Amino acid sequence: MTRAVVLASGFGSNLQTIIDRTDSGKLSIEVVAVISDQAQAFALQRAKLADIPAIFVDPKNFSSRIEYDVELSDEIKRLKADLIVLAGFMRILSIQFIESFPWRIMNIHPSLLPKYKGLNTHARVLNAGDRYHGATVHFVTEELDAGPIIIHKKVPVYSNDTEIELKNRVHECEYEIYPIAIQWFADGELSVDNGQVLRRGKPCFAELSHWWPVKLNFWGK
Ligand code: NHR
Ligand code: GAR
Numbered sequence: 157m158t159r160a161v162v163l164a165s166g167f168g169s170n171l172q173t174i175i176d177r178t179d180s181g182k183l184s185i186e187v188v189a190v191i192s193d194q195a196q197a198f199a200l201q202r203a204k205l206a207d208i209p210a211i212f213v214d215p216k217n218f219s220s221r222i223e224y225d226v227e228l229s230d231e232i233k234r235l236k237a238d239l240i241v242l243a244g245f246m247r248i249l250s251i252q253f254i255e256s257f258p259w260r261i262m263n264i265h266p267s268l269l270p271k272y273k274g275l276n277t278h279a280r281v282l283n284a285g286d287r288y289h290g291a292t293v294h295f296v297t298e299e300l301d302a303g304p305i306i307i308h309k310k311v312p313v314y315s316n317d318t319e320i321e322l323k324n325r326v327h328e329c330e331y332e333i334y335p336i337a338i339q340w341f342a343d344g345e346l347s348v349d350n351g352q353v354l355r356r357g358k359p360c361f362a363e364l365s366h367w368w369p370v371k372l373n374f375w376g377k
Contacts, residue, residue, distance in 0.1 A: 158185040158342040161237040163228075163245040164192055168199025170243035170264060173331040174338065175206045183335050185342050188235045191228065193247050215247070225253040232257070239341055242296065243334070251298040259348050261296040262341070264334050266326050268292060268308055273301035278323045281313060289313050289322060291330045293337040295348060304353045306337045306346065306360060 162171050177183035190203035191211045203210035218224040242263040267277040269292040281289045290310040297303035309329040313322060340346050340355055347354045354360060
């Protein structure tokens with residue numbers, strides 16, 4: 157069974173989806189710990205409620221990002237984790253950390269990457285007047301939000317959308333695609349070749365783009 161550590165800084169609704177799917181047997185991984193850089197993160201409460209070790213690593217105890225990341229990676233190695241799942245983790249990770257876990261760190265990002273890397277994606281999408289938005293699961297590399305894409309899903313942007321409505325729509329699609337990507341990893345189906353993610357040896361991002369028209373029909377667009 158794949159041993160996954162979830163890193164989360166905030167509310168933890170993606171974490172909750174992962175826990176729920178695991179509990180109901182739809183996702184075959186074991187969440188061995190939740191680690192946060194925020195003492196108050198609700199994600200830590202969710203872990204405790206699910207009897208999962210909740211670990212707070214306080215940035216204030218470390219004088220540099222590198223030292224913090226060394227502690228983080230030591231903790232993850234102690235847990236013998238196979239997979240690191242970033243679920244609303246808001247701290248940039250150093251190259252030293254990333255190179256300790258090659259192609260074993262996944263992130264979910266609230267945009268259709270490579271569009272809208274970084275923060276405040278929903279507001280930026282609304283300001284730009286885009287008709288589509290979405291979420292992307294990718295392997296984490298040193299370059300922020302630029303690692304090879306595993307899966308992404310589009311949602312429509314409506315003309316009267318508020319940032320909150322749009323965010324909720326994106327969250328729903330996050331809950332759909334993150335467990336899929338994690339299950340593919342757990343089944344040993346993913347590999348990375350030349351900067352591209354392969355699933356069972358075939359480019360999986362290209363394969364999934366076939367899903368778009370289906371989903372767009374679904375949304376009536
Ligand atoms: N680390 C690396 N090296 N590469 C990535 O692709 C990463 C990463 C760490 C986190 C998630 C990411 C996102 O999905 C992620 C991807 C934090 C920031 C950020 O600017 C940007 C992107 C992401 C996470 N963090 C500020 C920092 O100085 C702090 C911002 C804050 O606390 O509000 O670390 O979007
Ligand atoms: C998610 O929308 C995730 O894509 C985003 O934060 C939210 C976390 O929600 N991640 C980032 O913006 C990373 N910089 P959650 O805590 O309820 O899962």
